[in-house]
Amino acid sequence: MINSTQVSYFTLSAYFDVGPLKYLYFMIILSLYVLIISSNVLLIVVISVNRSLHEPMYMFLCSLFVNELYGSSGLFPFLLIQILSDVHTVSAPLCFLQVFCVYTYGSVEFFNLAVMSYDRYLAICYPLQYHTLMTSEKVTMLIALTWLFPFLAIIVLIALSASLKLCGNIIDRVYCGNYAIVKLSCSDISVNNIYGLVYTFISVMIPLILILYTYTKILIVCFSGSKQTRQKAISTCTPHLASLLNFWFGCSFQILQSRFDSSRVPGGLSIFLSLYFLTCQPLFNPVLYGLKMNKIRDACKCLLWEQRLPRRIER
Numbered sequence: 001m002i003n004s005t006q007v008s009y010f011t012l013s014a015y016f017d018v019g020p021l022k023y024l025y026f027m028i029i030l031s032l033y034v035l036i037i038s039s040n041v042l043l044i045v046v047i048s049v050n051r052s053l054h055e056p057m058y059m060f061l062c063s064l065f066v067n068e069l070y071g072s073s074g075l076f077p078f079l080l081i082q083i084l085s086d087v088h089t090v091s092a093p094l095c096f097l098q099v100f101c102v103y104t105y106g107s108v109e110f111f112n113l114a115v116m117s118y119d120r121y122l123a124i125c126y127p128l129q130y131h132t133l134m135t136s137e138k139v140t141m142l143i144a145l146t147w148l149f150p151f152l153a154i155i156v157l158i159a160l161s162a163s164l165k166l167c168g169n170i171i172d173r174v175y176c177g178n179y180a181i182v183k184l185s186c187s188d189i190s191v192n193n194i195y196g197l198v199y200t201f202i203s204v205m206i207p208l209i210l211i212l213y214t215y216t217k218i219l220i221v222c223f224s225g226s227k228q229t230r231q232k233a234i235s236t237c238t239p240h241l242a243s244l245l246n247f248w249f250g251c252s253f254q255i256l257q258s259r260f261d262s263s264r265v266p267g268g269l270s271i272f273l274s275l276y277f278l279t280c281q282p283l284f285n286p287v288l289y290g291l292k293m294n295k296i297r298d299a300c301k302c303l304l305w306e307q308r309l310p311r312r313i314e315r
Contacts, residue, residue, distance in 0.1 A: 007169050010095050010181070014174045014271060015088040026083045032279060033076040039286035040065045043296065050299045056139045057123070057236070058296070060116045061289060063143050067108045068282035074101025075175060075278045082174070095176040096158050102278065103157065103178060106251060107150030107203040109281065113244050114207035115142045120240065121214035124233050125221050153199055160192050174271055200255065211244065239292045246284050250277025 018025065047053045047062045078098060082088050090098070123130050161178055164185040171180045182192050215237070222233045253273045290296055 007092050007166055009089045009091050009169065010176065011170045012082065012088040012090065012174060012176075013170050013172050015082060022083050026080060029076060029079050029083065032283065033072060033080070036072045036076075036279075036282045036286075037069065039290070040068045040282065042300065043286050043290060044069075046296060046299045050302075053295060053299060056119050056134045056136075057116070059139050059143065060112060060119060061296075063146065064109070064112050064116070064285060067105060067112060068285055071101065071105030071109070071278055072282045074098055074105060075275075078175060079275075090176060095171075095181070096162060098176045099161075099178045099181070100154055100158055102175070103154045104150045106254075106277065107154070108147055109247055110203055110207045110251075111146040111150065113240070113247065114210045115146055116240055117211045117214045117244075118142075120233075120237055121217055123236070124218050150203065153203070157195065157199060160195060164189065164192070173274065175274075204251070204255075208248075215241070235292075235294075239288045242288055243281070243285055247277060247281050250281060 044062055044065050047058050047065075075098070078090075082090075119134060122133050126133060157178060161181050164182065165187045166181075166184045167186040168184045170184075171177070173180055179196065182189050182196075185192075218233060218237065250273075254277055290300060
């Protein structure tokens with residue numbers, strides 16, 4: 001038995017030799033990462049510079065886009081290095097750092113989506129009192145809590161995992177996962193299991209309950225209101241629901257894969273699904289909100305047009 005602080009590295013055994021195809025996979029992953037950075041940065045800039053978008057809904061969206069950048073940056077550079085590497089190892093401190101990034105990303109995403117559903121609930125169910133109920137101070141507080149609680153909770157999670165005595169250092173995944181490390185332990189992991197389950201409930205089930213409650217109320221108002229009310233609700237809620245369902249699918253498989261035996265799942269499919277919520281969500285959100293929300297789409301067109309106009313004048 002050796003303490004995890006004495007483990008200098010972990011081996012990621014999910015990687016397999018693909019020969020020259022690794023350069024193709026490298027270019028695909030690099031292209032996805034560049035696309036994620038450019039699309040999310042574009043929308044963050046658009047919301048920041050356009051005063052008409054300085055409303056609660058767009059502030060929460062900006063927080064969501066920042067989280068997409070944060071989560072993808074915790075994975076993609078690591079993947080790019082591992083794809084080209086012949087030895088798939090990662091130092092223990094870097095492994096725990098990646099666990100911190102991935103887990104905080106997932107938690108912030110869920111809390112952010114829950115806060116956005118609460119914002120839509122107030123806007124649709126209490127339109128006259130909306131600006132009184134959703135003040136700038138409240139927006140700041142909600143965004144701060146969305147980020148602060150997951151960061152503090154994951155620090156505790158990692159502290160519990162780092163104190164375990166490990167019997168091995170082989171992780172059957174393409175990136176570091178907390179429970180994959182915990183399963184290597186030779187000592188009692190009951191505290192880790194209890195804390196992990198409690199935190200999963202707080203970070204997943206409580207936001208989900210809030211989202212279900214708010215959308216139930218929104219549906220009641222839509223069916224009892226006018227056609228104009230229904231159209232407005234659909235136009236603002238559809239992107240949010242699509243984003244939520246996409247992220248919930250990815251996270252559900254991630255949780256099931258980490259807690260249960262997934263050896264019967266084909267290797268390629270298992271890798272794809274384990275990476276789904278960290279790749280598709282950061283790509284899906286900016287495209288979805290950029291195309292479906294008129295204000296953001298128009299602001300993007302204006303920003304891009306202003307960038308091109310001086311060049312045309314110079315010519």
